[in-house]
Amino acid sequence: MDASALKARANRRKLIIQSALIVFSALIIISAIRSAQVNLNALGLASGFGFLERSTGWSYSFSLIERDINDSYARTLTIGFLNTVFLGLLTIVLSTIFGFLIGTFRDARNPALKTAATVYIQTFRNIPLILQGIFWYAIVIHLPGPRQAMSLGDAIFLSNRGLMIPLLNVSLTVALVMVLVLIVAAFFMARMKVSVIKIVLAMIGLCFFMVLIATGLTVPAGEGAISWPELKGLRFVGGLTISPELLVMIIAITLYGSAYIAEVVRGGLVEVPKGLIEAGEALGLTQRVIWARIKMPMALRTIIPPLGNQWIFIMKATTIGVAIGFSDLFYIVSTSITQSGQTLELIAILMGAFLLVNFTIAQFINWLNESLKLKAH
Amino acid sequence: MADAVVSKKFDWQLFRRRSFASPMDTVITVIVFSGLAWLVWQALNWGILNAVWSADDVEQCGHGGACWSVIDARHRLILFGLYPYEEHWRSTLACLSIIATVVISCFPWTWTTKRLSTIWIAGFAIYYLLMEGSLLGLPQVTTDQWGGLALTLFLFSSVVLIGMPMGLGLALMRRSEMPVVRGFASLVIDLIRSLPLLTTLFTAAVVIPILLPSWLEGDKIWRVIIAFGLFFACYQAEVLRGGFQAIPKGQFEAGKALGLTYWQILGRIVLPQVFRHALPATVNNVVVTFKETAIVIIIGFFDILASANAAFGTGAWAPYYIEVLAFVAAIYWIFLFGLGQYGEYLKRRMNVAER
Numbered sequence: 001m002d003a004s005a006l007k008a009r010a011n012r013r014k015l016i017i018q019s020a021l022i023v024f025s026a027l028i029i030i031s032a033i034r035s036a037q038v039n040l041n042a043l044g045l046a047s048g049f050g051f052l053e054r055s056t057g058w059s060y061s062f063s064l065i066e067r068d069i070n071d072s073y074a075r076t077l078t079i080g081f082l083n084t085v086f087l088g089l090l091t092i093v094l095s096t097i098f099g100f101l102i103g104t105f106r107d108a109r110n111p112a113l114k115t116a117a118t119v120y121i122q123t124f125r126n127i128p129l130i131l132q133g134i135f136w137y138a139i140v141i142h143l144p145g146p147r148q149a150m151s152l153g154d155a156i157f158l159s160n161r162g163l164m165i166p167l168l169n170v171s172l173t174v175a176l177v178m179v180l181v182l183i184v185a186a187f188f189m190a191r192m193k194v195s196v197i198k199i200v201l202a203m204i205g206l207c208f209f210m211v212l213i214a215t216g217l218t219v220p221a222g223e224g225a226i227s228w229p230e231l232k233g234l235r236f237v238g239g240l241t242i243s244p245e246l247l248v249m250i251i252a253i254t255l256y257g258s259a260y261i262a263e264v265v266r267g268g269l270v271e272v273p274k275g276l277i278e279a280g281e282a283l284g285l286t287q288r289v290i291w292a293r294i295k296m297p298m299a300l301r302t303i304i305p306p307l308g309n310q311w312i313f314i315m316k317a318t319t320i321g322v323a324i325g326f327s328d329l330f331y332i333v334s335t336s337i338t339q340s341g342q343t344l345e346l347i348a349i350l351m352g353a354f355l356l357v358n359f360t361i362a363q364f365i366n367w368l369n370e371s372l373k374l375k376a377h
Numbered sequence: 378m379a380d381a382v383v384s385k386k387f388d389w390q391l392f393r394r395r396s397f398a399s400p401m402d403t404v405i406t407v408i409v410f411s412g413l414a415w416l417v418w419q420a421l422n423w424g425i426l427n428a429v430w431s432a433d434d435v436e437q438c439g440h441g442g443a444c445w446s447v448i449d450a451r452h453r454l455i456l457f458g459l460y461p462y463e464e465h466w467r468s469t470l471a472c473l474s475i476i477a478t479v480v481i482s483c484f485p486w487t488w489t490t491k492r493l494s495t496i497w498i499a500g501f502a503i504y505y506l507l508m509e510g511s512l513l514g515l516p517q518v519t520t521d522q523w524g525g526l527a528l529t530l531f532l533f534s535s536v537v538l539i540g541m542p543m544g545l546g547l548a549l550m551r552r553s554e555m556p557v558v559r560g561f562a563s564l565v566i567d568l569i570r571s572l573p574l575l576t577t578l579f580t581a582a583v584v585i586p587i588l589l590p591s592w593l594e595g596d597k598i599w600r601v602i603i604a605f606g607l608f609f610a611c612y613q614a615e616v617l618r619g620g621f622q623a624i625p626k627g628q629f630e631a632g633k634a635l636g637l638t639y640w641q642i643l644g645r646i647v648l649p650q651v652f653r654h655a656l657p658a659t660v661n662n663v664v665v666t667f668k669e670t671a672i673v674i675i676i677g678f679f680d681i682l683a684s685a686n687a688a689f690g691t692g693a694w695a696p697y698y699i700e701v702l703a704f705v706a707a708i709y710w711i712f713l714f715g716l717g718q719y720g721e722y723l724k725r726r727m728n729v730a731e732r
Binding site for chain 2: 128129330
């Protein structure tokens with residue numbers, strides 16, 4: 001056989017394998033649809049997304065926006081989605097901050113810091129997240145009741161009803177606008193290469209200024225600018241109450257996630273060529289400046305891609321909230337499935353939502369990675 | 378030679394010099410170490426010095442120390458779940474066979490495809506035969522009665538056993554020259570990897586029965602294991618992809634020039650090197666899988682976490698939830714810390730080999 005005949009045979013084989021794969025997958029999908037129809041008919045369920053308009057008639061633990069027992073499935077699912085994104089973003093920010101701190105400690109010259117960071121990482125990384133969640137939840141719900149709540153300067157209270165903290169007396173929209181202004185301002189200052197310390201000072205000033213304006217304009221007469229939690233009867237009034245479920249999820253995911261991010265950060269710091277650090281030392285720079293101007297900027301390039309994986313992991317980890325009754329999207333979807341029976345549609349919504357969120361994070365990380373890349377490389 | 382480089386001796390001189398390098402360092406050292414010492418002291422105080430080890434009744438517990446009597450009283454439930462009491466020796470032996478399998482496969486001597494697969498299949502078969510029992514002429518115990526640590530180890534070992542070949546298959550498909558095959562593998566891998574594990578398992582437990590005709594449904598536990606195996610496989614495929622990328626293309630070409638077939642090149646030249654490169658990451662993936670088995674409590678399996686909840690869930694032992702959860706956490710911690718340190722050791726060993 002000559003070369004061309006051999007090539008033709010190989011091509012034919014490739015074609016057969018590929019068409020077999022397509023036919024096989026198509027067969028599986030078609031038969032799945034067929035038996036789904038048979039099984040759903042037997043259960044007497046109508047398929048389609050019509051159920052989204054129906055009202056749910058059940059309640060759940062946590063919501064960022066107004067909710068009611070008569071909410072439609074669509075609204076309830078939206079609330080679940082918002083809860084997942086809220087918890088995910090909050091824990092991503094917190095674990096990234098702690099992770100960078102502990103990762104830096106792990107890389108420090110001082111053995112004490114190194115030991116403490118190692119103990120932290122080895123403790124929280126080697127116990128399943130869900131076990132940590134259940135552990136903290138058991139602790140929190142066994143705390144004393146509101147009357148015997150632990151308090152910090154009569155401003156922050158911790159009891160089995162959750163954590164009560166003082167709150168700025170403004171509406172949610174105003175608060176969101178303020179956060180947005182801060183982010184945009186910080187972004188532009190960073191673009192104009194203002195130093196970090198100046199940015200932080202400016203942010204504090206801006207924050208103070210906005211609080212003054214906002215409280216002056218929107219706080220109803222006769223109320224203070226800050227609402228303090230106060231014990232009235234058997235429960236707390238005023239301030240912001242962080243429910244036990246949310247509190248536990250924040251604690252558990254932050255401890256666990258920051259241990260992982262710390263390892264990522266240390267990995268990046270270790271990768272920085274020794275010569276660069278020695279060059280910094282030769283120039284007489286202090287350890288702090290070497291860290292901020294040489295080590296971290298160099299390390300960030302190795303840190304960013306695995307950091308993105310950790311962020312996606314944290315976003316996915318919010319689903320274990322279902323174990324302690326935090327009403328994230330997974331919780332809402334699984335309750336909806338038991339209540340309405342619309343399994344396929346609800347699972348599709350769940351998957352679609354996670355694909356969307358994780359795709360967005362991946363895009364953001366790509367953008368970050370691109371903008372940090374050394375231009376000449 | 379490698380061991381000499383890997384095991385670094387503790388340098389007391391350097392430790393002291395760095396601890397007190399500057400006044401700032403001295404302050405940090407004193408504060409942090411006294412904080413740690415305080416934590417250790419508290420833990421010792423609670424866990425050992427003030428603890429009650431075997432009280433006959435609950436009344437003796439609760440004087441500022443741990444009440445390990447709850448473990449004494451409930452350890453069988455935590456370790457074996459609902460498994461028949463008089464058959465617990467089988468469950469113990471079965472667990473030991475899985476642990477032995479994991480430990481044996483940590484030795485470099487076993488790192489050939491043939492030996493590793495023999496060991497894992499044998500270990501798993503011993504586990505299954507002992508637990509199920511009917512083939513050995515023992516009383517039959519069906520999977521719905523398995524529980525506790527035994528069930529966790531079962532899920533873990535079957536997931537690794539099923540997932541490993543699946544992962545290799547997916548990795549090879551993703552490297553295929555055929556666009557349809559490649560696209561199919563990429564789609565599956567990326568899809569599963571961007572969804573939470575819980576979604577995958579939940580789908581297997583709840584959605585698949587709708588999509589399958591009733592005669593093909595099978596047990597829930599097998600559906601969940603296969604889904605979990607697929608999840609493991611998708612991560613393993615990415616791990617192996619990293620290994621494949623480390624192999625120079627010339628090696629394939631050299632193999633082709635020698636007249637070897639695709640499978641011969643793969644089996645004799647490429648795969649041994651791929652596995653060697655991917656080893657630390659593979660260990661990491663196995664560690665994560667062991668940790669994630671804890672999640673099956675949510676879809677209704679009586680794993681070690683669920684049996685721990687049951688152990689303090691009723692009556693008299695209810696106040697001692699911390700002890701039970703700490704016990705389970707310690708079991709996980711020992712497994713995971715051990716495997717993790719082993720992974721670190723492999724990584725260093727490989728860095729030395731590459732130098």
